[in-house]
Each structure stands twice: as structure tokens, then as C-alpha cells.
Amino acid sequence: MAFLTTVSGRLLPVSAAVAAPFPEATCPVCGGAFPFRIRRWTLERMVKGWHFDKIRDEGYHFCETPTCPIVYFNNREGLYFALEEVQVPVGIKRLEAPIPVCYCKGVDEQTILYEIVVKGCCESIKDIQAYTRARTGTECHIRNPSGRCCGDHVQAVLRKGLAMRADLPPALRAEAEEAATAIPTDDTCCAVRA
Incomplete structure (x- = not known):
């Protein structure tokens, strides 16, 4: 060898x-x-x-x-x-949280999944951009270890989150929906971040 x-x-x-x-x-x-x-x-x-x-x-x-x-x-x-x-965590190679996705805005996979699965706020890339700011940066070539835009990674997390939400057993779905109703609806939560 x-x-x-x-x-x-x-x-x-x-x-x-x-x-x-x-x-x-x-x-x-x-x-x-x-x-x-x-x-x-x-x-x-x-x-x-x-x-x-x-x-x-x-x-x-x-x-x-x-x-x-x-x-x-x-x-x-x-x-x-x-x-x-390498001095930064390489998201695509990490198995444990936090798993970086958008290096420009500091957004990890768990944040995106939370928005999709628990809050039910995101169903598209535009939603993810609005709620988490992922994929809205302009310094991918120096902040992302791959030297490229995080778009493919964000898209993969979106697909994963939507699949997770669809696969929730009814009891867990009800629990998640109940937890989501307890989240404040004012600007402190689930609001589009500026």
C-alpha cells in the first residue's frame, strides 16, 4: 500500500x-x-x-x-x-453540529433545518435567504473553504429539511406544530432579519 x-x-x-x-x-x-x-x-x-x-x-x-x-x-x-x-471547520466534511453552510453570514445547517422543520417558515431558497440570510453573502471565494458559493450546500439542506418535515410521524408533527405556536409572532422570532 x-x-x-x-x-x-x-x-x-x-x-x-x-x-x-x-x-x-x-x-x-x-x-x-x-x-x-x-x-x-x-x-x-x-x-x-x-x-x-x-x-x-x-x-x-x-x-x-x-x-x-x-x-x-x-x-x-x-x-x-x-x-x-485548515483553520475553519469544513462543513461538507463535518458529521457533528455545528455544520457550517453559509460562511459569509455564519449560518449553519441546524439553523436552516430549525426554520424548515420546527418553525415551518421555509420552503424555498428565497425563504431561507429571508429568514436566515444564508446565500446572501459576497465573499464565498475567501470565506468558504471550497472557494465557491454555498448555493449547492444550501439547496441540499433545504431538500433534507423538507424531507424531514414530510417524514415526521403524526405525533411529532403535532408536537412541532404546538411548539411552533408557542414561538412569539412579533419581530423577535420567525421574522425576516434585516
């Missing part, structure tokens, strides 16, 4: 499906192909300071596989950043 070394010296096994030399846009640990290139300014914002000397102007890609420990990889240079070498 082949291994690679991250910038901190951690050894990770290389996927049996990937042979050296590794294709430029393929994560050698999980074998996923990720053609989107990460810009330098995203890396400068995301990686821990003592790794700045390993940042290059080009050649980095973001690994989107949720179970893969690699966040950024540069196969040309043989440079690999794992989760512990």
Missing part, C-alpha cells in the same frame, strides 16, 4: 484506484476527481499560518468527498492539506 504525507507530516493511504503520478485534479486519498481550482487567496484565508510557505499560486484543488481527510491537494507539487491543517 502506498502512502502520502500531508504538510504536517501525517501519513495517509493512497487509494488503490489512483496510480502515481497522480492526475492533477484527482484526490489521491479518496480517488475523487475535482476539477475546480482553488485560488491563492482562499488558501491564504483557510490554512493555518505556519503552512503559508506551502501555498502556491496554482495547482490546488478542493476535495469534496465528505469522508476524506484531505481538504486541499496539489499533485504537481506533492502538497496535501488535511482537516487538521
Whole structure:
């Protein structure tokens, strides 16, 4: 079995499906192909300071596989950043709360699910934007570890929340509706935030 070394010296096994030399846009640990290139300014914002000397102007890609420990990889240079070498939680790779979704506005998955399932306020992206401000930021390229807009992630959470709401057993649905009626209807709750 082949291994690679991250910038901190951690050894990770290389996927049996990937042979050296590794294709430029393929994560050698999980074998996923990720053609989107990460810009330098995203890396400068995301990686821990003592790794700045390993940042290059080009050649980095973001690994989107949720179970893969690699966040950024540069196969040309043989440079690999794992989760512990990034200074922000990577939402797509987190299993426990809080799971960041919109980095510009600081909105996590649990906030969006609460609006959809418990409050019943949101049924569309426009609702989510109005009630949580998710997907209304403009600094995704420097705040989001993927270097891209959170739109796909917000959409996935919306689908998850709507499915959860539809699958609530009648007793839990009644409990959620009762809890929702106890929520104040003034501007302190369930109101569009400015």
C-alpha cells in the first residue's frame, strides 16, 4: 500500500484506484476527481499560518468527498492539506453540529433545518435567504473553504429539511406544530432579519 504525507507530516493511504503520478485534479486519498481550482487567496484565508510557505499560486484543488481527510491537494507539487491543517471547520466534511453552510453570514445547517422543520417558515431558497440570510453573502471565494458559493450546500439542506418535515410521524408533527405556536409572532422570532 502506498502512502502520502500531508504538510504536517501525517501519513495517509493512497487509494488503490489512483496510480502515481497522480492526475492533477484527482484526490489521491479518496480517488475523487475535482476539477475546480482553488485560488491563492482562499488558501491564504483557510490554512493555518505556519503552512503559508506551502501555498502556491496554482495547482490546488478542493476535495469534496465528505469522508476524506484531505481538504486541499496539489499533485504537481506533492502538497496535501488535511482537516487538521485548515483553520475553519469544513462543513461538507463535518458529521457533528455545528455544520457550517453559509460562511459569509455564519449560518449553519441546524439553523436552516430549525426554520424548515420546527418553525415551518421555509420552503424555498428565497425563504431561507429571508429568514436566515444564508446565500446572501459576497465573499464565498475567501470565506468558504471550497472557494465557491454555498448555493449547492444550501439547496441540499433545504431538500433534507423538507424531507424531514414530510417524514415526521403524526405525533411529532403535532408536537412541532404546538411548539411552533408557542414561538412569539412579533419581530423577535420567525421574522425576516434585516
